Amino acid sequence: MCLGIPGEVIELNTEQPDLAKVDVSGVRRSINIALLEEEDVRPGDWILIHVGFALSKIDEEEAQAALDFLKTIGQDYEDELDALRRSQIE
Amino acid sequence: MRFVDEYRDADRAQALAAKITDLCEPGRHYKFMEVCGGHTHTIYKHGLEDYLPENIQLVHGPGCPVCVIPMGRVDDAIHIAQQPDVVMTSFGDMMRVPGSTRSFIDSNADNTDIRMVYSPLDALKLAKGNPGKHVVFMAIGFETTAPSTAMTVLRAAVDEVENFSVFDNHVTVIPAIKAVLDSPDLRLDGFIGPGHVSTVIGCRPYGFIAEDYGKPLVVAGFEPLDILQSIYMLLRQLTDGRSEVENQYSRVVPWDGNQAALRAISDVMELRPYFEWRGLGFISHSALRLRDDYARFDAERLFELPGVRVADPKACQCGEVLKGVLKPWECKVFGTACTPETPIGTCMVSSEGACAAYYNYGRFERSRVKEATRA
Ligand code: SF4
Numbered sequence: 001m002c003l004g005i006p007g008e009v010i011e012l013n014t015e016q017p018d019l020a021k022v023d024v025s026g027v028r029r030s031i032n033i034a035l036l037e038e039e040d041v042r043p044g045d046w047i048l049i050h051v052g053f054a055l056s057k058i059d060e061e062e063a064q065a066a067l068d069f070l071k072t073i074g075q076d077y078e079d080e081l082d083a084l085r086r087s088q089i090e
Numbered sequence: 091m092r093f094v095d096e097y098r099d100a101d102r103a104q105a106l107a108a109k110i111t112d113l114c115e116p117g118r119h120y121k122f123m124e125v126c127g128g129h130t131h132t133i134y135k136h137g138l139e140d141y142l143p144e145n146i147q148l149v150h151g152p153g154c155p156v157c158v159i160p161m162g163r164v165d166d167a168i169h170i171a172q173q174p175d176v177v178m179t180s181f182g183d184m185m186r187v188p189g190s191t192r193s194f195i196d197s198n199a200d201n202t203d204i205r206m207v208y209s210p211l212d213a214l215k216l217a218k219g220n221p222g223k224h225v226v227f228m229a230i231g232f233e234t235t236a237p238s239t240a241m242t243v244l245r246a247a248v249d250e251v252e253n254f255s256v257f258d259n260h261v262t263v264i265p266a267i268k269a270v271l272d273s274p275d276l277r278l279d280g281f282i283g284p285g286h287v288s289t290v291i292g293c294r295p296y297g298f299i300a301e302d303y304g305k306p307l308v309v310a311g312f313e314p315l316d317i318l319q320s321i322y323m324l325l326r327q328l329t330d331g332r333s334e335v336e337n338q339y340s341r342v343v344p345w346d347g348n349q350a351a352l353r354a355i356s357d358v359m360e361l362r363p364y365f366e367w368r369g370l371g372f373i374s375h376s377a378l379r380l381r382d383d384y385a386r387f388d389a390e391r392l393f394e395l396p397g398v399r400v401a402d403p404k405a406c407q408c409g410e411v412l413k414g415v416l417k418p419w420e421c422k423v424f425g426t427a428c429t430p431e432t433p434i435g436t437c438m439v440s441s442e443g444a445c446a447a448y449y450n451y452g453r454f455e456r457s458r459v460k461e462a463t464r465a
Contacts, residue, residue, distance in 0.1 A: 003128050003312070003442075004234075004286055032211065035237055035350045048289070048342065051181070051231075052209025053238040055348055056289045062341050069312045072135050074450075076441040079182055083208035088215055 003070065004048035004055065005080065006063035007031065011043055019089070024049065025067070025081060030089045052089050099315055106318040107141040113325040120146045121277065122324055123414050125267060126284035127154035127442025128312050134447045136314040146321065149276070149414035152266045152370065153284050155231040156183045156440040157412060160368040161400040163259055164189030167228050170257060170393045171202040177220065178204040178257075179213040180228035183440045188433060190400040210242035210256070217246075217254035226389045228257045233290040236260040236378060237351035240358035243380065243387050257389040258379050261365065263287050264295050265376035269367075271303050275415045280324040282317065283309035285339050292347025293335050300333040311339040358384055368436055369402060369409025408435035411444055418445040425449060 007024035018034040020041065033041050033054045041047065046063040047054035058066070070077045114120065124130055130150045133139065139148060152158060164187055171178035171194075178194075185194045185206055194204040207213050210227050217225035229239040239256060246254050263284060270276065283296060288309045296307045306327040310320035320338045327334060337343055358381060365377030380388040402408065405423045410416035418424055418437065428434040430446055437443035441450070 004289075032238075032241065034241060035348060035354065037350050048286075050234050050286065051238045052211050053241060055234070055237070055286070055351060056342055056344075058342055065311075065313055069132070073131065073441055076183075080208070083182055083206060087208035087212050089209055089211045090215060 003073070004050050004066060005070065005084070006046055006058065006066040007049050007054075008063070009033075009041055009043050009045045009047060012041070020054075022047065022049070022054075024084060027081065027085050029084060029087055032089060052087060102315060103141055103318055106315065106322060110146070110318065110322050110325060111143045113322070113329055114143050114145055115329075118145060120279045120325070120328070121149055122146070122280050122282055122321060123149045123151045123270065123278050124282040124310075124317070125151035125153040125263065126282075126287065127157070127440065127444070127447075128285065129282055129310065129317060130154075130444050131441060131447050132312055132314055132317055134451045138314055138317060141318065142321070149278065150411065150417075150444040151270060151281075151414055152367070152412040153232070153263065153287070154412075154437065154440055154442040154444070155235070155261065156187055157408065157436040157443045158261060158266075158367045158370065159184075159187060159230060159259060159436060160366045161188065161190045161402065162366065162398055164193070165191075165400060166395045166397060167257055168192070168194070168197045168202065168204075169396055170226055170389055171197060171204050173224075173393060175223050176203070177216065177223050177225045178202065178228060179207045179216065179225060180204070181208075181230065182206040184228060184230060186433060186439050187436055188439075210239050211245070214242050214246055214251065214254055217251055218249070221253060224253045224255070226255050226257055228259065230259045232261055232263050232284075232287045233351075233355070234286045236359065237290060237348070237354045240354040243358045243384055244354065246387055247384065252386075255387045255389040255392050256380060258359065260359065260378040261367070262361070262376055262378065263291070265373050266367065266370070267296075267299065269370055269373050269376075270413055271299065271305070273413055273415075276413060278305060278414075279328060280305050281307040282320050282324070283307045283335070285309065285311055285343065288337075288339070288343045288347065290348050290351045293337050293343070293345050294347075296335045300335050304333045306333045306336070308336045308338050309343055311342065357381075366399065367412075369406075369412045371409075403434055406435040408437045408445075411435075411437050418448040421445070
């Protein structure tokens with residue numbers, strides 16, 4: 001929960017500018033990007049997600065490092081990804 | 091050195107470790123606290139203590155959000171869940187946290203409907219889809235999750251959702267560090283500062299630690315190399331006679347934090363005069379509650395809460411573990427009565443908790459031996 005999950009922005013939502021479609025370890029979900037309003041988020045950008053909200057923009061290398069770290073967590077990370085899969089942010 | 095060998099950057103880690111050893115003054119002992127449970131996890135997972143010279147000790151801090159929730163608040167949440175037509179929601183980590191008589195999972199066996207959600211926005215959606223129910227989100231976490239709760243409340247206000255509320259248990263990291271600094275039991279030489287919390291609050295709020303307490307703090311990332319690097323930076327400061335706030339994790343943490351997130355928190359929430367932390371007792375101005383403007387989304391005002399303060403079980407020494415005074419394996423019930431399957435204390439529940447981290451990596455046996463041979 002405290003640990004950010006990295007994701008790649010796939011497309012912005014023109015109707016709801018707060019939301020973006022994001023690929024997180026192969027799972028595509030809607031993520032709220034309103035807290036990055038000053039960062040000009042675009043498709044292809046990597047973001048660090050906490051409980052459904054992007055809190056920072058990162059580069060691809062950092063995203064990979066963050067993913068590697070999460071994998072060391074094991075079951076708890078799997079559980080969080082499962083929860084994310086069930087998530088239906090709108 | 092089993093853990094070390096598994097680690098892909100072992101060579102770079104060894105090189106850093108050599109630099110660290112060079113900087114250590116012989117005969118001097120150093121105690122650094124890693125505030126954040128994520129760091130605790132990395133330290134055990136990769137056996138980082140094995141790289142460090144004997145005179146550097148890493149002490150685990152209070153930065154595990156699940157660990158600091160007092161039992162009375164779990165009881166209050168269960169009480170809310172028992173009210174007619176209520177669906178309680180929270181993060182998965184909360185489900186197994188023991189209250190005075192039971193956890194959420196136990197409570198569900200008695201017909202409450204407490205569900206795990208990934209995001210507070212999922213709880214809000216659940217409310218919208220179930221107009222006959224009142225959906226409560228039990229919000230926990232430091233400044234990393236507080237903005238999400240705040241944004242969700244703002245969204246609920248815009249959408250005029252009437253059957254949604256928040257049971258706010260957000261805590262703030264600075265007063266917890268201050269409580270540790272003021273605790274007479276512990277003499278620390280510096281801090282490994284939390285990574286993700288700092289994404290939101292930035293590095294400035296730590297200034298008083300350097301200025302008023304004369305201790306260096308380095309905000310660090312979660313990779314093993316990040317932590318070794320930050321230990322090196324702490325030692326460098328001590329050797330130079332400096333005490334400053336430095337940012338080792340600048341690739342993610344901006345010096346000024348995330349202004350939009352801070353604004354969301356302060357629009358929706360205000361500091362409580364005081365809040366009870368599990369094991370640490372009452373700490374003033376250390377937690378958040380909803381502002382009057384959002385009273386209609388405040389579960390504490392919508393439901394009458396028992397609010398009973400429950401003393402931690404006698405056997406449990408989570409308080410000492412959270413303050414860094416005891417190592418997990420020094421707790422009498424560690425690994426026997428208290429395991430991740432049957433936790434007595436909260437530090438055993440979450441992967442960010444120090445006791446769970448020790449337990450999961452099976453390091454306690456070795457540490458015991460190490461400690462015994464040292465004594
Ligand atoms: S072993 Fe269990 S009871 Fe003891 S400090 Fe850790 S979590 Fe608390």
